Each structure stands twice: as structure tokens, then as C-alpha cells.
Amino acid sequence: MHNLTIKQMSEKLHAGEITSVQLTQHYLDRIAKYDGELNAYVTVTPELAMEMAKQADERLQNGTAELLTGIPVAHKDIFCTDGVKTSCSSKMLDNFIAPYDAHVVTQLKKVGMPILGKTNMDEFAMGSSSESSYYGPTRNPWDHQAVPGGSSGGAAAVIAAGLAPMATGTDTGGSIRQPAAFCGITGIKPTYGTVSRFGIVAYASSFDQAGPMTRSAEEAAWLLNAMAGFDERDSTSLQRDGADYAAELNQPLNGLKVGVPAEYFGEGLDPQVEKVVRDAIAEIQKQGAEIVEVSLPNKDLAVPSYYVLAPAEASSNLSRFDGVRFGHRCEKPKDLQDLYTRSRAEGFGAEVKRRIMVGAYALSAGFYDAYYLKAQKLRRMVRDDFTRAFEQCDVIMGPVAPTPAFNIGEKTDDPTSMYLADLYTIPVNLAGLPGLSVPAGFVNNRPVGLHIVGPYFSEAKLLNIAHQYQQATDWHKQMPAQYQ
Amino acid sequence: MSLGKTEVEYISRLAAIAVQDGEVDEVAAKLSNILDLFAQMEAADTQGVEPMAHPLDQVQRLRRDVISETDQHEKLQSVAPATSEGLYLVPQVIE
Amino acid sequence: MSWEVVIGLEIHAQLTTNTKIFSGSSIAYGAQPNTQACSIDLGMPGMLPVLNEAVIGKSIRLALALNAEIGKKSVFERKNYFYPDLPKGYQTSQLQYPIVGKGTLEIEVDGVKKIIGVTRAHLEEDAGKSVHGILPGMSGIDLNRAGTPLLEIVSEPDMRSAKEAVAYARKMHELVQYLGICDGNMQEGSFRVDSNVSVRRPGAPLGTRTELKNINSFRFIEKAIEFEIARQIEVLESGGKIVQETRLYDADNDVTRSMRSKEEANDYRYFPCPDLLPVVITDEDIEAVRAQMPELPDAKRARYVAEFGLSDYDAGVLTGSRELAEYFEAVLAATGGKDAKVCANWIMSDLSGALNRAGLSISQSPISAQHLAGMIARIQDNTISGKLAKQVFDAMWSGEGSADDIIASKGLKQITDSGAIEALVEEVLANNPAQVEAYKAGQEKMLGYFVGQIMKASGGQANPGQVNQILKAKLGG
Structure with a gap:
């Protein structure tokens, strides 16, 4: 059953050929069988899943079902889920049973998608490899030596290995697109404000954005339709009435202007990855698109700018983890200061501590102008680069990451080398633009993604391009042999 | 830029994260590496550029002044490390 | 050489909204601990703020009253520090772009008027409270107050005395x-005054200041500042230095004491709150508030003098609170607007006296403005005398109904029938022949004696004017 497309699953569910209970049980069985080696789930919720599956079956029978009713879903462990542990893969929240649902969780519950569990991630979404999880690293289903990417590495791995048909992720600096690329699946980060952040444990508020992680672009469009929507509880939630992200899927690509920035094919890009990406662009060209040279001159300033701003916001967002109202509290604090400093030192892992500390430093007296304010100015320059580029083209294409998935442990000792690998995804978050990763081939049996970035609110166009590409290619249909 | 023990202690206090004596050198080294990355910003000419706090040029939406929350303190305190009589407990606050 | 005193005030005014500044929790005072602290107020993971619209109009009101600049685009920033009553580890406040900019307020001390500059007023969220003595060595945290909307009103250092x-x-x-915009209740902490006090030689730069906090009455604020001025002068004159610190006032001993001084100055790391967007105020918003502005105290006082012919003193007393002024205006309107002085006297003497004795505010008065006006109307149409009116007033205070009800039920109607009064006069004169003789011999003070006797005989109900007139006629005849 896990080899079916979502469309096929939905048709069979609606036709009564299979039930949601059967489908959900099938995935729970696969999780029990395979997740021990992958470590892609932090929490599996069989009882909740089966209960929701039964309710979905009732809806399928009484005719109130929607397209995705009865299709199970796995949530990244950053989405608060009422009554379920929501850990953010941190010791700090190892004991946190969320007392409410994130907006995204509510939305997908309304659709009737049984929750299989919560997926592993980099602690508090800070990382690009899912190695900083308190629960240990997730392995890449294509190669157990490799990382699945991050921070939504667990989500990408469960889709690649067929341990969930659909998954949710979040992307602050590339955390949907890069693991999607590393695991050979499709993932889209929508325009900032498209999906409510309510109930998503915040990393960097002006960057965080949730999105779908699926096998195909068509499936991503459907899941995004269910996740997105105005939420009055999030001040940054946008009102985009009547948006249908699947509406343009079948448009031909004739006349599409694809911008290819020279800066995205420069030093540091693995030549084999470059070939995969250029081949993919050639395929889109073959379908009628026109290639335009564009320039993003401030690309290199994006990484330092992001690594000032996101940690600065994080240093403040994570102050609420103080051992008082929820989360880890140290044993026998001797005074208030001890309660704070020890609870936080014990509850947070090394990378999270580093980002909190560097963020606090960037905001501190004497450094604010040189670091924080400067980074905010660069943020605008990076955004303006995109604005100018989109005067010449409809979308921009390039690599998602400079290399395929690297090995577990390869970069853990050198945080800045890991930061620098985010160079293609980060500019998109600085600007708040939508970006998508679509499977485009392999290098040494490790998947490579094509990065498609568009102007604000161009999700339907990005999904259209990816869908058309997937009509001509089968990279997204491939699965690691051992999980077929 | 290279951080010393004093800076690490200052940052540790700002962040309210204890750094053990044995960890100071490693923390200082890794933070210093990150600050080297920040230093790449220096060369950029940002004269006349407005800082950008937010990706969208939107304005704040307002909420109606109507009570919408009910008492949930029992549920919310079920995840608290230490409470008594509805209060969260902390080591004595000296005022 | 003399010293010059320099004082600036920071006033925290809790806004009278229904809900918190960023959540839909009630801000009602006195609830059980943490029953009005929702997941947003508690800073639970993933929770987000949405701004309460009511705080905007209230801020504009203050700005208009202070003739202040209005921040057309104000920005919320985070002030970062750790404290148990601050659940998120930061206070959402405004720094660079406050909602209210420069303005002024005129004060009067000993008949001298002075303009005090208001630097700014910004919106922010209140913190929770620590409760002590629940368990040994522990404090309890109640976050009901966390997120209550505040306007912090910051003055220029323009004041030169306590x-x-x-x-x-x-x-x-x-x-x-x-x-x-604020209920002004200082005991409940709705209106909190922090004073920044320093002294300097005239013409010298500003001296080091100390901050006096948590004083909940005007009298103690004055005493605390007086003490602090004397202390600073003494320190400086004995060659010492003033330490910048927060000091608390000990009312029992009338001294200020240093709070545990912090080792280093705080580094609050303000930055724009990424969960909130800039607040934009349009000219239409401002005009809508302007159209709803109540008459302000200074304007009201001037009008009472000019329009009603009241003295400055009476106008000042009656405008002492908006409720009192509204009560006065209601009484005056209900009595046809004729006799402002009579209305003012009843409110300022009898009613205020009774309210003070009972410890009640004007809004809790057992006598409504309508009832008081009804009584005054009966004085004006001679139904009752001023003296009878006191009895009616007492009965109304005890809840016995309107003046007309009481006059009817107690038979307090004034006797104005001249025949009846004449009979009374004749009776009294007949019973006091010696006094009549004395009067006729030139002892005119006997007149008062007769009036007293006649009024007594009438049970106080005879119209005193008529009694005088008829008595003089009889004695002269």
C-alpha cells in the first residue's frame, strides 16, 4: 500500500477498497519494523492514529470525506499536539505533553488525517543534519551512513522510506528543502505568512514557516491546501482568500522564464551536483521554458546575516524555557539564578546553547549596530536582489545544497562549515519567498534536489513547474531498495 | 575575533546558561569561529539601507477586546515542574 | 551655595480594557492565582501575541489630552531579562517608536502654574506577581497580572520640588x-509612580539620580522624595557620591532604603518583536477618537467659573473627579440649570460630608443625582425650607425614597397659609405678655425669641419669611 500515490490511496479509500484503519495499520507496522534503524520518529502514536482512522472511515462511509481524509500524516516534533509529547527533539521538552494543538495540527485533524507520530529533527530546528536531536541522529534511508538533512530530517526520512505517506515540516533557513533534497522527496516552503505559526515551537519568528513534505509536487499542493489558511491567532498570518495551490498544476511551461543566477553555480558547488541540477533545468527548458541569466550579487552576505538574525531571535524566543512553567528543571536549585542557568545548561544541547549565546551577544550593548542592525540591512539587500531578478524572470533555479547528503559525524565538530552549506536556501528565508525542492537525480546513490524559488505568493507556479517536471521524470518515484 | 573567559562569562550570564570552567575554552573557540563568519558582513556597504525586521511589509492586525480565554490552569499546570495552590514555585525571590 | 532639585516621573497606568494586551484573558483584579493566565500569558511553547485594539484608542486619548505627537507607526520591541514574574523572559514594550511622543501637562503649585514636559508614553505588558510564605525557601508565582496592558508615561526631568x-x-x-483609560486605583497597583530624583548646583549638569519605586500614595511619594532630597544633599555635602540605584520607601520609619544593588547594569538587548508587526495609526483613527474625547478637567473648571458663576475653589472641588463633575452636572441639569451655587453647596457640604463619613465615593452615593435635584427643586419652589431639607436629605440617605415621597409621608410640607401662621403668631404673643412688653420697650432682640417660639409651635414647618412678616405687623399694630 505504501507504494501507492496519494491519489490512488484516496481513490481506494473513497471506493471502499481499503479502509483508513488498514492503511494506518500498514504504516504503523512498517514503522515498527523499520524505525529502529532509521530513528525517524521521536514518538509513535498508534492509539491516536487508529482512533482517528476509525473516525476517518466513518466519514468515508457517510460521504463527508475530503481528498485527504483517511490518509495518515506524520508531524515534525515541533508542532504542538494536544495530549502528545512535543519535544522539539530536546531534553528541555522531553517531558512536555502539549496542552493544545498547533494550527496546522488542527487543520489536518479537521481533514481527518490520522496522526502516526512525531518526527525527529535537529534540536529546536537548529541544524542541517538532524544530528543535534536529543534522541540521536536520524539516518538517511538511501544510505545509513548519511544524514537525512535537517532540521526536518525525520520528516524527509519517513517519506523516503515509506513510513508515512505525508509529513509536515518547518523551514527557517532551509529545513524543509535541504532534507527533501537529501532524501529524494518533494518539499515546499511557502511564502512567509501562508501557514500559521500558532503552536509551532518558535526558533526564529521572522523566518519560521511550515510546509508539506511529500513524494510528489501534486501531493505537496494538496497537503499545502490543507495546512495553509488565515489564522487570527498569528499576527503574521496572511489572508489569502481562495488560494488553491493545486490550481495551476497542469499548466504547460511554454514561455516560462527561468532565471539562473551565476552566483548559484560558483565555487564550492560539487560538480556532480551541478550536472544534476543543470540537467534538470535542461529538461524544463525542453518543455518550453526560456533560460535567463540573472544575478544575486549579495548571496554571500546571506549566510552571516542569517546566522546573526536567526540566533538573535532564538536567544529571546528560547528564554521562556526557564524550568518554571514547563520543561526541564534541574534538581534542587540552590537559588533562582541556579535554577535558570543549570536548567538551561542541562536542558539544551550544544548547538542550541551556541545559537542562544551568539544571538544574545549579537544583541548586546556595543554589538547591536555592528551585528544585528548590519545584518538587518543585509537582509534587505538580499531581498532587493530577488526583487530585481524577478523583473527579468518568473522563477529562479539552482541547487538546494552544494553537495549530496554528507556523512553522519562529518561536520559536527565544525558548526560554521555546516552553516555555510545553507548558502542556497538561506537567502529565500531572509526574503520570505517561497522555495521548493524537487528530486532531480543521484550522486553516488545519494539524492540531489533542484531548487525552484519564486516571487511572493507564487507557490502554485512552483508546484506547477515541479509537477510538470515530474510528469517527464521518475526521480520522485524511486525508493531505497530495502524499503520498497 | 577571539573571545576570552570574561566574554564567555558575560554571554553565559546574558543567556542564563551555566558554562562549566572546563567548557569555557571550547565554547570560546566555537563562538569565536561564528564571530569570524559575522566579520564577513563588515566589508558590505550598507549605507542608506533601511534595516529589515520582517519579510513582509504588513501592519499589525488588531484583536477585538473581548474575553475569549477561560480558566485552564489545571491543564496548563499539569506540565509544570513544581506548583502549589495554583502557584508556580521557584526558589525564594529576594526583593 | 544652594542645591537645585531635579525630578522626573515614570508613571505606569494600567489600561481599563476587558482583556490583556496580547491575549483574550480577563484582566479583572483579585482572581484566584493563575486562573486568568492563558497559554499565551504563560509564554507556553508556540504561543503568539495578537494586539488588543482597545489599547490603541486609549493611547490616542492620552496623546490628544497631552497635546502630544502620535506615533503614526509604533513598533513593539522585546526587553530581555530573566525573572520569575516575566514568563517569556522578555517584556514586550516599545522603545524607539512609542505610540505617544512629546507632549505637555500644566500643573499648579501654590497658585503658580508650570508646564511639565512629557517625553513619551509607550505601550507594554505588565508582569506577574511573586507571592511569599507558601513554602519555606520558595516563592509562588501568580501570572494573572502578566500581560495586563500598561501605558508607561515618562516625564521630562522638569520638576524642581517634591x-x-x-x-x-x-x-x-x-x-x-x-x-x-485607567481606573487610577493606587492600592491595586493600577497607577504606579516611580520617581527619579537628583540634586545639583544651579547651572551644573544633571547629578546622579536614584529611583524611588513601589509607593502607593501621593502623600508617601512626597515624603519619600523629601527624604531622598535631604539624603542626597547630606551625602554630597559630606563629600560622598550618589550611587545610581533603586530605593524603596519605608513609610513606618519615613526613610528610603537601597534595594539589593545589582553587580552590573542590565543589558536588555532590545530588538523589534518579530511576532508583532508595526502598528499604524491613521488620521481617521485619530479623528474618530477626538470626536469622542470627554471635556478635560482644566476646560471644565474654566467653564464652571464662566458659565455657572462658581468660584475657582468650587469649580476645582467639583471637577476633582470626572464622576463628581458628572454628578454635579446631572443635578444642575435636573433642576433646570438655574442655581449652580445651591447645587454646588449641597454636593460639596452635606453630600460630600456624608460620603466621607461613610467612606463612600460619589459613584457609590446612596442619593442619586435625580433625588438630590428633586429635593433642591422643592426648596426652590418653597415647598420646604432649607431646614426641612436637611431632614429630607437624611431620609433620602437612609433610602426612604425621593424628596416628594418623604415630604408627603413625613408631612414636612411648609405651612404657607397666612391665616394659619397668623393664628400661631397670635397664640405665641398671647402666651408671652412680658416679652411683648419688653419688645415694645425697645428690646428688639425679642423678635428672634418670638420667631423661635412660633417655628417650634409649627413643628418647624412654618415658612420663616411669612412668620417674620406677620409677626412684625402684629407687634407694630
Whole structure:
């Protein structure tokens, strides 16, 4: 059953050929069988899943079902889920049973998608490899030596290995697109404000954005339709009435202007990855698109700018983890200061501590102008680069990451080398633009993604391009042999 | 830029994260590496550029002044490390 | 050489909204601990703020009253520090772009008027409270107050004495209540005054200041500042230095004491709150508020003098609170607007006296404005005398109904029938022949004696004017 497309699953569910209970049980069985080696789930919720599956079956029978009713879903462990542990893969929240649902969780519950569990991630979404999880690293289903990417590495791995048909992720600096690329699946980060952040444990508020992680672009469009929507509880939630992200899927690509920035094919890009990406662009060209040279001159300033701003916001967002109202509290604090400093030192892992500390430093007296304010100015320059580029083209294409998935442990000792690998995804978050990763081939049996970035609110166009590409290619249909 | 023990202690206090004596050198080294990355910003000419706090040029939406929350303190305190009589407990606050 | 005193005030006024500044929790005072602290107020993971619209109009009201600049685009920033009553580890406040900019407030001390500059007023969220003595070595945290909307009103260091500081604080206290933006309850902490006090030689740069916090009455604020001025002068004159610190006032001993001094200055790391967007105020928003502005105390006082012919003193007393002024205006309107002085006297003497004795405010008065006006109308149409009116007043205070009800049920109607009065006069004169003789021999003071006797005989109900007139006629005849 896990080899079916979502469309096929939905048709069979609606036709009564299979039930949601059967489908959900099938995935729970696969999780029990395979997740021990992958470590892609932090929490599996069989009882909740089966209960929701039964309710979905009732809806399928009484005719109130929607397209995705009865299709199970796995949530990244950053989405608060009422009554379920929501850990953010941190010791700090190892004991946190969320007392409410994130907006995204509510939305997908309304659709009737049984929750299989919560997926592993980099602690508090800070990382690009899912190695900083308190629960240990997730392995890449294509190669157990490799990382699945991050921070939504667990989500990408469960889709690649067929341990969930659909998954949710979040992307602050590339955390949907890069693991999607590393695991050979499709993932889209929508325009900032498209999906409510309510109930998503915040990393960097002006960057965080949730999105779908699926096998195909068509499936991503459907899941995004269910996740997105105005939420009055999030001040940054946008009102985009009547948006249908699947509406343009079948448009031909004739006349599409694809911008290819020279800066995205420069030093540091693995030549084999470059070939995969250029081949993919050639395929889109073959379908009628026109290639335009564009320039993003401030690309290199994006990484330092992001690594000032996101940690600065994080240093403040994570102050609420103080051992008082929820989360880890140290044993026998001797005074208030001890309660704070020890609870936080014990509850947070090394990378999270580093980002909190560097963020606090960037905001501190004497450094604010040189670091924080400067980074905010660069943020605008990076955004303006995109604005100018989109005067010449409809979308921009390039690599998602400079290399395929690297090995577990390869970069853990050198945080800045890991930061620098985010160079293609980060500019998109600085600007708040939508970006998508679509499977485009392999290098040494490790998947490579094509990065498609568009102007604000161009999700339907990005999904259209990816869908058309997937009509001509089968990279997204491939699965690691051992999980077929 | 290279951080010393004093800076690490200052940052540790700002962040309210204890750094053990044995960890100071490693923390200082890794933070210093990150600050080297920040230093790449220096060369950029940002004269006349407005800082950008937010990706969208939107304005704040307002909420109606109507009570919408009910008492949930029992549920919310079920995840608290230490409470008594509805209060969260902390080591004595000296005022 | 003399010393010059320099004082600036920071006033925290809780806004009278229904809900918190960023959540839909009630801000009602006195609830059980943490029953009005929702997941947003508690800073639970993933929770987000959405701004309460009511705080915007209230801020604009203050700005208009202070003739202040209005921040057309104001920005919320985070002030970062750790404390148990601050659940998120930061206070959402405004720094660079406050909602209210420069303005002024006029005060009067000993008949001298002075303009005090208001630097700014910004919106922010209140913190929770620590409760002590639940368990040994522990404090309890109640976050009901966390997120209550505050306007922090910051003055220029324009005040030169404790008296000026208190006059400013009182004036602001009166103003925010008139504007209906703060209930002004100092005991419950709705209106909190922090004083920054320093002294210097005239013409010298500003001296080091100390901050006096948590004083909940104007009288103690004045005493605390007086003490602090004397202390600073003494320290400086004995060659010492003033340490910048927060000091608490100990009312029992009338001294200020240093709070545990912090080793280093705080580094609050303000930055724009990424969960909130800039707040934009349009000219239409401002005009809509302007159209709803109540008459302000200074304008009201001037009108009472010009329009009603009241003295400055009476006008000042009656406008002492918006409720009192509204009560007065209601009484005056209901009596046809004729006799402002009579209405003012009843309110300022009998009613205020009774309210004071009972410890009640004007809004809790057992006598409604309508009832008081009804009684005054019966004096004006001679149904009752001023003396009878006191009895009616007492009965109304005890809840016995309207003046007309009481006059009817107690038979307090004035005797104005001249035949009946004449009979009374004749009776009294007949019973007191010796006194009549004395009067006729030139002892005119006997007149008062006769009036007293006649009034007594009438049970106090005879019209005193008529009694006088008829008595004089009889004695002269």
C-alpha cells in the first residue's frame, strides 16, 4: 500500500477498497519494523492514529470525506499536539505533553488525517543534519551512513522510506528543502505568512514557516491546501482568500522564464551536483521554458546575516524555557539564578546553547549596530536582489545544497562549515519567498534536489513547474531498495 | 575575533546558561569561529539601507477586546515542574 | 551655595480594557492565582501575541489630552531579562517608536502654574506577581497580572520640588481617569509612580539620580522624595557620591532604603518583536477618537467659573473627579440649570460630608443625582425650607425614597397659609405678655425669641419669611 500515490490511496479509500484503519495499520507496522534503524520518529502514536482512522472511515462511509481524509500524516516534533509529547527533539521538552494543538495540527485533524507520530529533527530546528536531536541522529534511508538533512530530517526520512505517506515540516533557513533534497522527496516552503505559526515551537519568528513534505509536487499542493489558511491567532498570518495551490498544476511551461543566477553555480558547488541540477533545468527548458541569466550579487552576505538574525531571535524566543512553567528543571536549585542557568545548561544541547549565546551577544550593548542592525540591512539587500531578478524572470533555479547528503559525524565538530552549506536556501528565508525542492537525480546513490524559488505568493507556479517536471521524470518515484 | 573567559562569562550570564570552567575554552573557540563568519558582513556597504525586521511589509492586525480565554490552569499546570495552590514555585525571590 | 532639585516621573497606568494586551484573558483584579493566565500569558511553547485594539484608542486619548505627537507607526520591541514574574523572559514594550511622543501637562503649585514636559508614553505588558510564605525557601508565582496592558508615561526631568512632582502625579492621575483609560486605583497597583530624583548646583549638569519605586500614595511619594532630597544633599555635602540605584520607601520609619544593588547594569538587548508587526495609526483613527474625547478637567473648571458663576475653589472641588463633575452636572441639569451655587453647596457640604463619613465615593452615593435635584427643586419652589431639607436629605440617605415621597409621608410640607401662621403668631404673643412688653420697650432682640417660639409651635414647618412678616405687623399694630 505504501507504494501507492496519494491519489490512488484516496481513490481506494473513497471506493471502499481499503479502509483508513488498514492503511494506518500498514504504516504503523512498517514503522515498527523499520524505525529502529532509521530513528525517524521521536514518538509513535498508534492509539491516536487508529482512533482517528476509525473516525476517518466513518466519514468515508457517510460521504463527508475530503481528498485527504483517511490518509495518515506524520508531524515534525515541533508542532504542538494536544495530549502528545512535543519535544522539539530536546531534553528541555522531553517531558512536555502539549496542552493544545498547533494550527496546522488542527487543520489536518479537521481533514481527518490520522496522526502516526512525531518526527525527529535537529534540536529546536537548529541544524542541517538532524544530528543535534536529543534522541540521536536520524539516518538517511538511501544510505545509513548519511544524514537525512535537517532540521526536518525525520520528516524527509519517513517519506523516503515509506513510513508515512505525508509529513509536515518547518523551514527557517532551509529545513524543509535541504532534507527533501537529501532524501529524494518533494518539499515546499511557502511564502512567509501562508501557514500559521500558532503552536509551532518558535526558533526564529521572522523566518519560521511550515510546509508539506511529500513524494510528489501534486501531493505537496494538496497537503499545502490543507495546512495553509488565515489564522487570527498569528499576527503574521496572511489572508489569502481562495488560494488553491493545486490550481495551476497542469499548466504547460511554454514561455516560462527561468532565471539562473551565476552566483548559484560558483565555487564550492560539487560538480556532480551541478550536472544534476543543470540537467534538470535542461529538461524544463525542453518543455518550453526560456533560460535567463540573472544575478544575486549579495548571496554571500546571506549566510552571516542569517546566522546573526536567526540566533538573535532564538536567544529571546528560547528564554521562556526557564524550568518554571514547563520543561526541564534541574534538581534542587540552590537559588533562582541556579535554577535558570543549570536548567538551561542541562536542558539544551550544544548547538542550541551556541545559537542562544551568539544571538544574545549579537544583541548586546556595543554589538547591536555592528551585528544585528548590519545584518538587518543585509537582509534587505538580499531581498532587493530577488526583487530585481524577478523583473527579468518568473522563477529562479539552482541547487538546494552544494553537495549530496554528507556523512553522519562529518561536520559536527565544525558548526560554521555546516552553516555555510545553507548558502542556497538561506537567502529565500531572509526574503520570505517561497522555495521548493524537487528530486532531480543521484550522486553516488545519494539524492540531489533542484531548487525552484519564486516571487511572493507564487507557490502554485512552483508546484506547477515541479509537477510538470515530474510528469517527464521518475526521480520522485524511486525508493531505497530495502524499503520498497 | 577571539573571545576570552570574561566574554564567555558575560554571554553565559546574558543567556542564563551555566558554562562549566572546563567548557569555557571550547565554547570560546566555537563562538569565536561564528564571530569570524559575522566579520564577513563588515566589508558590505550598507549605507542608506533601511534595516529589515520582517519579510513582509504588513501592519499589525488588531484583536477585538473581548474575553475569549477561560480558566485552564489545571491543564496548563499539569506540565509544570513544581506548583502549589495554583502557584508556580521557584526558589525564594529576594526583593 | 544652594542645591537645585531635579525630578522626573515614570508613571505606569494600567489600561481599563476587558482583556490583556496580547491575549483574550480577563484582566479583572483579585482572581484566584493563575486562573486568568492563558497559554499565551504563560509564554507556553508556540504561543503568539495578537494586539488588543482597545489599547490603541486609549493611547490616542492620552496623546490628544497631552497635546502630544502620535506615533503614526509604533513598533513593539522585546526587553530581555530573566525573572520569575516575566514568563517569556522578555517584556514586550516599545522603545524607539512609542505610540505617544512629546507632549505637555500644566500643573499648579501654590497658585503658580508650570508646564511639565512629557517625553513619551509607550505601550507594554505588565508582569506577574511573586507571592511569599507558601513554602519555606520558595516563592509562588501568580501570572494573572502578566500581560495586563500598561501605558508607561515618562516625564521630562522638569520638576524642581517634591510638591511639583506630586502635583504632576495627581494631575496625571486625574487626567487618566477623566479620559477613562485607567481606573487610577493606587492600592491595586493600577497607577504606579516611580520617581527619579537628583540634586545639583544651579547651572551644573544633571547629578546622579536614584529611583524611588513601589509607593502607593501621593502623600508617601512626597515624603519619600523629601527624604531622598535631604539624603542626597547630606551625602554630597559630606563629600560622598550618589550611587545610581533603586530605593524603596519605608513609610513606618519615613526613610528610603537601597534595594539589593545589582553587580552590573542590565543589558536588555532590545530588538523589534518579530511576532508583532508595526502598528499604524491613521488620521481617521485619530479623528474618530477626538470626536469622542470627554471635556478635560482644566476646560471644565474654566467653564464652571464662566458659565455657572462658581468660584475657582468650587469649580476645582467639583471637577476633582470626572464622576463628581458628572454628578454635579446631572443635578444642575435636573433642576433646570438655574442655581449652580445651591447645587454646588449641597454636593460639596452635606453630600460630600456624608460620603466621607461613610467612606463612600460619589459613584457609590446612596442619593442619586435625580433625588438630590428633586429635593433642591422643592426648596426652590418653597415647598420646604432649607431646614426641612436637611431632614429630607437624611431620609433620602437612609433610602426612604425621593424628596416628594418623604415630604408627603413625613408631612414636612411648609405651612404657607397666612391665616394659619397668623393664628400661631397670635397664640405665641398671647402666651408671652412680658416679652411683648419688653419688645415694645425697645428690646428688639425679642423678635428672634418670638420667631423661635412660633417655628417650634409649627413643628418647624412654618415658612420663616411669612412668620417674620406677620409677626412684625402684629407687634407694630
